[in-house]
Amino acid sequence: MHDDAAAIINRIQQLKREHRAIILAHNYEPPEIQDLADITGDSLGLSVQAAATDAGVIVFCGVSFMAESAAILAPEKRVILPRQECGCGLADTATAAQVREARRRHPDAVVITYVNSSAAVKAESDICCTSGNAVNVIKRVPADREILFVPDRNLGAWVQQQTGRRLILWNGCCPVHDAIRADDVRAARARHPEAAVIVHPECRPEVTALADAVCSTGGMLAAVDRLPPREFIIGTEEGMLHPLRRAAPDRIFHPLKMNGMICADMKKISLVDVLRALEKQEPVVSVDQDTAVRARSALERMLDVPRN
Numbered sequence: 001m002h003d004d005a006a007a008i009i010n011r012i013q014q015l016k017r018e019h020r021a022i023i024l025a026h027n028y029e030p031p032e033i034q035d036l037a038d039i040t041g042d043s044l045g046l047s048v049q050a051a052a053t054d055a056g057v058i059v060f061c062g063v064s065f066m067a068e069s070a071a072i073l074a075p076e077k078r079v080i081l082p083r084q085e086c087g088c089g090l091a092d093t094a095t096a097a098q099v100r101e102a103r104r105r106h107p108d109a110v111v112i113t114y115v116n117s118s119a120a121v122k123a124e125s126d127i128c129c130t131s132g133n134a135v136n137v138i139k140r141v142p143a144d145r146e147i148l149f150v151p152d153r154n155l156g157a158w159v160q161q162q163t164g165r166r167l168i169l170w171n172g173c174c175p176v177h178d179a180i181r182a183d184d185v186r187a188a189r190a191r192h193p194e195a196a197v198i199v200h201p202e203c204r205p206e207v208t209a210l211a212d213a214v215c216s217t218g219g220m221l222a223a224v225d226r227l228p229p230r231e232f233i234i235g236t237e238e239g240m241l242h243p244l245r246r247a248a249p250d251r252i253f254h255p256l257k258m259n260g261m262i263c264a265d266m267k268k269i270s271l272v273d274v275l276r277a278l279e280k281q282e283p284v285v286s287v288d289q290d291t292a293v294r295a296r297s298a299l300e301r302m303l304d305v306p307r308n
Ligand code: SF4
Pocket: 028, 063, 087, 088, 089, 090, 091, 116, 174, 175, 176, 177, 237, 263, 264, 265, 266
């Protein structure tokens, strides 16, 4: 490690102790941020940790909707997102006004919202889900109720297939996962014929149909333990290769595509940003009280539902 980086990390550790802070990092963050973090994980895992920690300060290395969820679930804590401009192309596909309008068109529907959405959209929802528990959330809805699934049409299509329930799908998608095509899977299999293909459910149906396993990033770590091959092709944001290689050093992991599987928003936070955030104790993530109360009940219902 470069001397400068080592010095920055030492200072971060010192400030963490002084401020009783904890660093959470999503699996898509750069390797040096994941290695720095106290806890890494997917949206569901990090939401649980944010709610459970007794630290006074949460430095959230991820994107804004995740930090908002942490602030909602841990209102007595200071939640800091080191770079405020870390957004999400998927979350941007739904606004609260659009969800209210959709509710008017489907007044009897249960609104299930993927956590990759703004706090304002969560506040308009009956329950949230993550890619890790979406199937179980749907299974809990009485069979005679309509379901409006917001905002990821690909995740919605996948849970529709898993549950046999017909969902009203929002027309949003993650630009990173939606860019993966069936031909990319076929080309990856040709390059690595011994490997099992694991993809994220935000991928298109044509891609999930060709995979050996479809799971959240948290589920991928478990799938690697469960599946017999030693080699894997991973169809999600390339940051996920780092925790997989760390957790299973005896296995070989290949990205599904040679390029293009990068979420720019997940790569914005640097060690210097984390240091600056801890020094200044900002930027603090805040959600207005009314939105937070309503979003919190949708999130808490989600946390009651186990992983698929
Ligand atoms: S990978 Fe996709 S869903 Fe995840 S933060 Fe980036 S744009 Fe949003």
